[in-house]
Amino acid sequence: MSNLPLFRDPWAKREAWRKHPVFSNRAMFGSMFPGLGIAIVAFSAYVVADNFYGKVKKEEQKH
Template sequence: MSNLPLFRDPWAKREAWRKHPVFSNRAMFANMFPGFGIAVVAFTAYVIADNVFLKSRKQEEHH
C-alpha cells in the first residue's frame, strides 16, 4: 500500500443519485418527447395510405 493519506468524500452518499441510470443523458432524451416515435410511425402510415388511396382514386376518375 502507499503511504499517502486516504481522503474520503463525506458527501459521496448524498451525491450518488447523480450517477443513477435514471438520470443519464439517454434516459433524459428519451423522456423529453414521449410518444414521438409512435407519432412518427402513425403519420408515416397515414401519408402512405393517403397516397395509395389518392392514386387509385385519380386512376378511376381518368378512365
C-alpha cells in the same frame, strides 16, 4: 498505514443519486421526446395510405 489521514466525502450519500443510470445522458435523451417514434410511424402510414387512396380516386374519376 494507520497514520495516514482518512479523507471521506461527508456528502457522498446525498450525491449518489447523480450517478444513477436513470440520470445518464442516454436516458435523458431517450425520454426527451416521448412517443416520437410512434408518431413518425403513424404519420408515415397515413401518408402512404393517403397517396394510395388518392391514386385510386384519380383512376376512378378518369373512367
